[in-house]
Amino acid sequence: MSAANMTPVGARTRPGALGRLRQFPTITYIGLVLAVAAIAVGIIGPRVAPYPIEKMHVDAILQGPSQQHLLGTDRLGRDVLSRLLAGSRVSISVGLLATLFAGVVGIALGLVAGFYGKWVDEVVMRVMDMLMAFPYIVLAMALVAVIGPGLSNIVLVIGIVRLPQFARLTRGAVLAVKELEFITAARSVGATSLRLVLRHVFPNVLAPIFVISSLSIATAINTEAALSFLGLGITPPMSSWGTMLADGRSNLRDAWWVATFPGIVISLASLGFNLLGDAVQDLLDPRIAKRTGR
Amino acid sequence: MLTFLLRRIVATLPALLGVTFFSFMLLYLAPGDPTSIILGMEWSPERATQLRKDLGLDLPIAVQYLSWLGRVVQGDFGLAYVSREPVLKMLIDRLPDTLALSAGAMFCAVMVAIPLGSVSALRKDSWVDTISRVVAVLGISMPVFWFGMLLILLFAVVLRVLPPGGGIDQYGLKALILPSVALGMSLAALLTRITRASMVEVLQLDHIRTAKAKGLKQWRIVFKHALKNALIPVVTVLGLQSGYLLSGAVLTETVFSLPGVGRLLYTSILNRDYLVLQGATLFVCLAMVAINLAVDFVYAAIDPRIRYA
Numbered sequence: 339m340s341a342a343n344m345t346p347v348g349a350r351t352r353p354g355a356l357g358r359l360r361q362f363p364t365i366t367y368i369g370l371v372l373a374v375a376a377i378a379v380g381i382i383g384p385r386v387a388p389y390p391i392e393k394m395h396v397d398a399i400l401q402g403p404s405q406q407h408l409l410g411t412d413r414l415g416r417d418v419l420s421r422l423l424a425g426s427r428v429s430i431s432v433g434l435l436a437t438l439f440a441g442v443v444g445i446a447l448g449l450v451a452g453f454y455g456k457w458v459d460e461v462v463m464r465v466m467d468m469l470m471a472f473p474y475i476v477l478a479m480a481l482v483a484v485i486g487p488g489l490s491n492i493v494l495v496i497g498i499v500r501l502p503q504f505a506r507l508t509r510g511a512v513l514a515v516k517e518l519e520f521i522t523a524a525r526s527v528g529a530t531s532l533r534l535v536l537r538h539v540f541p542n543v544l545a546p547i548f549v550i551s552s553l554s555i556a557t558a559i560n561t562e563a564a565l566s567f568l569g570l571g572i573t574p575p576m577s578s579w580g581t582m583l584a585d586g587r588s589n590l591r592d593a594w595w596v597a598t599f600p601g602i603v604i605s606l607a608s609l610g611f612n613l614l615g616d617a618v619q620d621l622l623d624p625r626i627a628k629r630t631g632r
Numbered sequence: 633m634l635t636f637l638l639r640r641i642v643a644t645l646p647a648l649l650g651v652t653f654f655s656f657m658l659l660y661l662a663p664g665d666p667t668s669i670i671l672g673m674e675w676s677p678e679r680a681t682q683l684r685k686d687l688g689l690d691l692p693i694a695v696q697y698l699s700w701l702g703r704v705v706q707g708d709f710g711l712a713y714v715s716r717e718p719v720l721k722m723l724i725d726r727l728p729d730t731l732a733l734s735a736g737a738m739f740c741a742v743m744v745a746i747p748l749g750s751v752s753a754l755r756k757d758s759w760v761d762t763i764s765r766v767v768a769v770l771g772i773s774m775p776v777f778w779f780g781m782l783l784i785l786l787f788a789v790v791l792r793v794l795p796p797g798g799g800i801d802q803y804g805l806k807a808l809i810l811p812s813v814a815l816g817m818s819l820a821a822l823l824t825r826i827t828r829a830s831m832v833e834v835l836q837l838d839h840i841r842t843a844k845a846k847g848l849k850q851w852r853i854v855f856k857h858a859l860k861n862a863l864i865p866v867v868t869v870l871g872l873q874s875g876y877l878l879s880g881a882v883l884t885e886t887v888f889s890l891p892g893v894g895r896l897l898y899t900s901i902l903n904r905d906y907l908v909l910q911g912a913t914l915f916v917c918l919a920m921v922a923i924n925l926a927v928d929f930v931y932a933a934i935d936p937r938i939r940y941a
Contacts (some may be wrong), residue, residue: 365766468650471917473879476897480654480913483901484661556773563775564883568898583778587887590781591789601778608773616769 372610444504749827
């Protein structure tokens, strides 16, 4: 018997990286594949589109799926597949950029509020409470009404709407971490506040932030679609999955494909980021990790 | 209990004040001059100056805010720019449709989520569980307005059994079926996950093991002993999701042309009627804050640990 096989009875072996990867449920891989595919389509989509997005095929207006137009054409004879591929860049960009904005600003506010406490914490958290008192779409619509539609404004609006989630989560995590002994030890050897926050506190709150970022991208993609559907989001000539849905609404009776395919794509992209966030959340939950042996 | 109530109300005040300030600033920051929207073709510099004076728009912003807040507290939300109707009356007229839609959506959500979440927990890690979890996440990921459009396509266009849109006064309760299902399904997705998680935890408790040891039938264990306990977090989440329902109502009412508060808010943006937008935003937020407070009180009444936390 080789030494490698002489594991004591009852002892648990620690699986390698590949082994740990195999322990993830299939649903995690589905989420990962969908999320990566959404980002990949966002990057290369416009380049591989079979037709220019504004090209009107006057002889093929509202034509159903066919060999020439795999997902059909819209009321102006534009190829639905090409528009979906081109629109993916806008929709995915909004999802990622709005989450990035909410993440950077929210995490900074959460770190400052949690670490310094007192009146700084009070002011920051009361503003976050105020933002959270609004139903998210109502807040987004009200802000768009003031600053106007358009790509950068939509990123800003969705970022503001998502900001409190990041700030609250980070603040909570900082409060939990800052009283731990290693922080006291770092402080006692003369670490500055900035160093404490960036080197010791921030890395410890990264994991839950990753979860909320993934879920936030899904929400941001959906919110952009909702605002564009209402005519308050992306404005022509730019198009996103949401504007395509709005376009397809008027032809729902005669041409189901115009609105159906963008809806499927939004749902799948959003599903991917939601599943990914869920999987990481499960992974971080010690109770679930213990049950599944991770 | 009284101390808890007072403490919660006081804790809500800063957020409430913030909400009123934001709603007030909406009108102040909105693009365009209110006088040009109100006067339209009759606009002239003299009339505009007079109107600005009449509306108090020439006063310092702090004075304007306090005077507006004073009027709002007395129920005066002002007159709509376009229809010249009192904004509060417009909101109250449209409230029944929104409330009926929210109630219908909650009903649909509960009817789907509790059985599906319970079955999922009882058959944990089986194919039923996997399918129910995927359906739940898909329900959260699917845009509510798109799902609404698919329902219109199927039930109103293809099968022609339900109206594609319209209010209760036009089609009666039939008008509420499709919007309630559309809005309810995304809420059902969330509730299914909560029910499953809560049920899985409750099924592992000692009193369930005792019930099994006594030889009770499974349906009796589930309905009489497990579900009752498992439903506490579900009820809480249901209450706290009021904001989500109000968000969804804006989109659902727009897709189904249901004349509720959400649709009023949307049309106010299209018409650039910022006084209605201001009133509707404030109204929706106050409703949300009030519902959250009510949920807290009910929960504190049920579970005394919360009062002393």
